Amino acid sequence: MASKTKAAAAKGGEVLTYNQGTFRNSALVRQQTLAAYLFMLPALFFFVLFVVVPMVMCLVTSFFDYRMGKPLTFVGLAQYVKMFQDPTFLKALQNTFILVIVAVPAVTAFSLWVSSVVYQFSAFKRSFFRCIFYLPVVTGTVAVAVVWKWMFNKYTGLINYVLGATGIIHENISWLGDARFALGCIILILFTTSIGQPIVLYIAALGNVDPSLIDAAEVDGANNFQVFWQIKWPQIMPTTLYILVITTINTFQCYALIQLLTSGGPNHATDTIMYYIYYQAFKLNDYGYGDAMGVVLAIIIAVLSAIQFKVTGSGATD
Amino acid sequence: MKKQLSLLLAAGMAASLLAGCGGGTSSTATDSSSASTATSTAEATAESTTASGDGLTADITMWTYPIGKFGDAETVNSIISKFQETNPGINVTVEYLDYTNGDDQVTAAIEAGTTPDIVMEGPERLVSNWGAKGKMLDLSDLWTEEATADIAGVSQSVVNACKGADGNYYEYPLCMTTHTMAINKDLFEAADALQYINEDGTWTTENFQKALQALKDSGVDTTMIVYCGGQGGDQGTRALVNNLYSGQFTNPDHTAYTTDSDANKKALQQLLDWSNEGLISYDAAAQASDELQLFANGTIAMTLCWNASNQAQYASSVTFTPMAVAFPSDDGVPELCGGIWGFGIFNNGDDNKAAAAKEFIKFLCDDETQGPESVRLTGFFPVRASFGDVYTGTEDEARMAEFAGFMQFLGDYYPVTAGWAEQRTAWWNMLQQIFTGTSVDDAVATYTETSNAALASASA
Numbered sequence: 121m122a123s124k125t126k127a128a129a130a131k132g133g134e135v136l137t138y139n140q141g142t143f144r145n146s147a148l149v150r151q152q153t154l155a156a157y158l159f160m161l162p163a164l165f166f167f168v169l170f171v172v173v174p175m176v177m178c179l180v181t182s183f184f185d186y187r188m189g190k191p192l193t194f195v196g197l198a199q200y201v202k203m204f205q206d207p208t209f210l211k212a213l214q215n216t217f218i219l220v221i222v223a224v225p226a227v228t229a230f231s232l233w234v235s236s237v238v239y240q241f242s243a244f245k246r247s248f249f250r251c252i253f254y255l256p257v258v259t260g261t262v263a264v265a266v267v268w269k270w271m272f273n274k275y276t277g278l279i280n281y282v283l284g285a286t287g288i289i290h291e292n293i294s295w296l297g298d299a300r301f302a303l304g305c306i307i308l309i310l311f312t313t314s315i316g317q318p319i320v321l322y323i324a325a326l327g328n329v330d331p332s333l334i335d336a337a338e339v340d341g342a343n344n345f346q347v348f349w350q351i352k353w354p355q356i357m358p359t360t361l362y363i364l365v366i367t368t369i370n371t372f373q374c375y376a377l378i379q380l381l382t383s384g385g386p387n388h389a390t391d392t393i394m395y396y397i398y399y400q401a402f403k404l405n406d407y408g409y410g411d412a413m414g415v416v417l418a419i420i421i422a423v424l425s426a427i428q429f430k431v432t433g434s435g436a437t438d
Numbered sequence: 439m440k441k442q443l444s445l446l447l448a449a450g451m452a453a454s455l456l457a458g459c460g461g462g463t464s465s466t467a468t469d470s471s472s473a474s475t476a477t478s479t480a481e482a483t484a485e486s487t488t489a490s491g492d493g494l495t496a497d498i499t500m501w502t503y504p505i506g507k508f509g510d511a512e513t514v515n516s517i518i519s520k521f522q523e524t525n526p527g528i529n530v531t532v533e534y535l536d537y538t539n540g541d542d543q544v545t546a547a548i549e550a551g552t553t554p555d556i557v558m559e560g561p562e563r564l565v566s567n568w569g570a571k572g573k574m575l576d577l578s579d580l581w582t583e584e585a586t587a588d589i590a591g592v593s594q595s596v597v598n599a600c601k602g603a604d605g606n607y608y609e610y611p612l613c614m615t616t617h618t619m620a621i622n623k624d625l626f627e628a629a630d631a632l633q634y635i636n637e638d639g640t641w642t643t644e645n646f647q648k649a650l651q652a653l654k655d656s657g658v659d660t661t662m663i664v665y666c667g668g669q670g671g672d673q674g675t676r677a678l679v680n681n682l683y684s685g686q687f688t689n690p691d692h693t694a695y696t697t698d699s700d701a702n703k704k705a706l707q708q709l710l711d712w713s714n715e716g717l718i719s720y721d722a723a724a725q726a727s728d729e730l731q732l733f734a735n736g737t738i739a740m741t742l743c744w745n746a747s748n749q750a751q752y753a754s755s756v757t758f759t760p761m762a763v764a765f766p767s768d769d770g771v772p773e774l775c776g777g778i779w780g781f782g783i784f785n786n787g788d789d790n791k792a793a794a795a796k797e798f799i800k801f802l803c804d805d806e807t808q809g810p811e812s813v814r815l816t817g818f819f820p821v822r823a824s825f826g827d828v829y830t831g832t833e834d835e836a837r838m839a840e841f842a843g844f845m846q847f848l849g850d851y852y853p854v855t856a857g858w859a860e861q862r863t864a865w866w867n868m869l870q871q872i873f874t875g876t877s878v879d880d881a882v883a884t885y886t887e888t889s890n891a892a893l894a895s896a897s898a
Contacts, residue, residue, distance in 0.1 A: 188548065189571025273728075274721055275660060275737050297667060297723030299874065383668035386722035386870045402542045403859055405571075407549075 178411045186408035199412035209413065212384075212391040215303060219392065220371045220424075222307050227314045227367050228360065234315070235322030236348070250320055257316035265380035268309050272296050296382050299389040306390050309377055314370065318363045325359035326352060361432045365425050372421050393417050495527035496794035500556040501544070503535050505613075505779050506747055506816035508558060513815060520808065521801045528794045537670070548573055553784035555795040561599040561609050562853035564782035569608030570856065570896070575783040575792055576606035580800065591823030599778055599851040603897075611780035612803050613818040616844045617673050618774060620744035622736065623759040629656035636770070638843060639763045643682050643708075646766035650717040653739050662740040663729050664709055664720040666869035669862040671726020673775040674742030675869060679705045680849075681765040681772050692855040693897075695889040697868075698882050706878045713873060720873040733760075745777065746841040747817040750834075762840055764847055773849030779816060819845060857892030864888040 272295040375394035384391035401410030600609040631652040634645035685701035726743040733741035764772040810828040829838040868885035
């Protein structure tokens with residue numbers, strides 16, 4: 121086993137040695153650990169204050185009947201029981217799963233496809249396309265929603281105009297007001313606003329694949345598909361895992377588009393769990409029920425993320 | 439180890455979601471702690487606000503929804519400057535809300551114990567929502583016998599609307615209006631449909647149908663839209679349904695929603711029939727703002743969401759003559775929905791600030807010079823009989839006279855009914871169901887059950 125020795129100057133000028141990252145001087149280890157924690161402390165403070173504490177409060181209040189203007193009453197699991205008897209919640213859950221099942225693979229696959237093409241371009245063209253695809257991300261959600269709402273407008277919308285002019289439709293369609301199309305429209309908008317970050321990440325990841333491995337594979341007679349599947353795909357697996365997890369979480373949390381475009385309608389066709397949480401907490405001031413739904417959503421996301429880690433081998437490069 | 443780390447990472451990400459959900463409630467776990475937070479905050483700030491001599495000294499805050507020019511910082515600042523000429527010790531800071539996020543901001547402030555001193559809006563929020571939940575201060579001392587008689591002189595329903603179920607007044611009103619429809623007069627003239635509208639702006643349901651037919655026959659593609667994409671401007675669709683066959687939205691004492699009456703169901707069926715015949719349209723993606731835009735650009739011939747303020751807002755952008763009309767009714771005598779706006783004070787536990795806030799409200803509403811001017815700034819009508827016609831001699835005199843004529847048709851102010859927030863969502867969902875195949879009976883039954891259950895829960 122090759123031995124790698126490094127010298128490090130300790131505080132008192134003492135020269136210490138370690139083999140393969142194993143420190144022999146426990147005092148130095150303690151010192152460095154303490155320093156690490158001190159560096160983490162500011163972030164940790166805010167993490168505890170703004171993430172852990174609200175998280176615990178959310179969990180605790182989900183066991184209470186907690187509504188504005190009413191006394192706080194412990195109800196045990198009643199909110200959770202109510203939730204699974206609430207047809208609107210179940211519809212929202214179903215819609216959310218449809219969003220995730222359709223949008224996440226579509227976003228990931230499309231991003232990978234675009235990136236595979238774009239990363240081979242010259243630096244200028246690569247930057248240009250990165251900007252184009254990232255534009256919907258940096259554009260405010262409200263602005264994006266307003267533009268899409270105009271395009272989907274039943275009476276003056278661009279889509280109806282084009283489809284009508286080309287004879288594809290003979291009667292205007294209320295795209296966001298028709299249960300047959302509304303969720304599909306939301307998925308389309310979500311798709312366009314979600315692909316920016318994955319494309320940028322994939323372009324970076326593909327650019328970091330060791331070219332010597334690709335050259336070697338090609339010399340050995342590998343075709344394009346084999347090069348991608350055997351060389352590039354394993355190398356970008358950590359990026360893929362990150363994209364899958366982040367896109368899944370973002371899709372599960374789809375709220376703003378619903379709030380701005382459909383309010384969950386028509387007939388709850390576009391209700392999502394996050395929108396329903398908002399509705400219960402902020403419109404009806406039923407915080408306990410909203411918190412209970414938040415807990416369930418968090419559990420679902422945690423489980424799905426764990427599955428994604430498992431399936432993708434924890435994102436490790438082989 | 440890697441797997442454990444990965445799972446930990448996944449749990450952390452999920453945890454951050456959970457934290458997001460709890461964000462709205464992070465400041466207080468209970469109402470009692472909320473109250474104590476508010477009290478301690480008040481005690482702390484009270485040190486910097488003391489009564490001195492004849493004048494109060496306090497820093498107060500006001501949150502206002504965009505009610506006419508009360509949404510304009512320059513205008514409000516000039517009012518504050520006038521107020522400070524006689525109350526130099528009271529500083530007023532104003533934050534401007536919008537109807538999209540305003541309620542959420544107030545809800546978050548209530549839970550965080552950071553509510554403003556004064557809020558400007560209507561009884562459906564100040565009285566039946568925040569007041570009923572114990573968040574507002576009783577303003578009975580502002581309601582002197584003289585003021586009550588003066589306001590009742592315009593409409594007793596304004597007095598009733600500002601009073602909570604517990605008998606306390608949670609709002610001191612400034613202005614009011616009636617919500618009407620409007621027609622594109624040019625299109626109606628071209629279709630020879632103006633003959634169906636009476637001189638006072640009323641029309642019967644029968645004549646309304648004739649007008650719809652005339653418009654269609656003249657080539658108008660979309661006469662009007664029953665919008666039901668959300669709660670924005672839902673008073674328009676409510677008024678249309680209630681008036682067609684003289685139905686009532688609630689019972690007289692506001693203890694039950696009565697949309698399941700035969701008159702209301704007949705009206706809903708009539709709208710569905712007209713839609714099926716192509717006389718009207720419906721859009722589950724549109725709210726009142728969308729419908730108003732379509733009216734303003736001439737796409738549709740009528741809007742259900744009109745009042746003096748909307749007319750002023752769209753006056754410069756329309757290329758036709760908009761004409762306010764009442765909602766059609768079977769007997770030709772409409773009952774129009776009203777809008778009331780005024781001020782409430784959040785119960786922040788600081789008597790000194792509350793006193794200062796009341797001084798400011800009295801200046802805005804009662805001052806013989808500023809009171810009428812405040813009303814003019816809203817673009818609506820005074821709730822006090824003693825103010826008379828505040829638009830006499832102004833450039834808005836003729837325009838406002840058109841709307842003043844509709845005040846005689848002001849109906850019951852039912853938005854103070856308990857369970858209002860849940861009812862509003864149930865209403866547009868009901869319309870969506872009716873226009874997409876659910877029978878009127880079933881959709882109305884679901885709506886009524888949901889709304890009355892919310893009413894019972896809120897009243898418990």
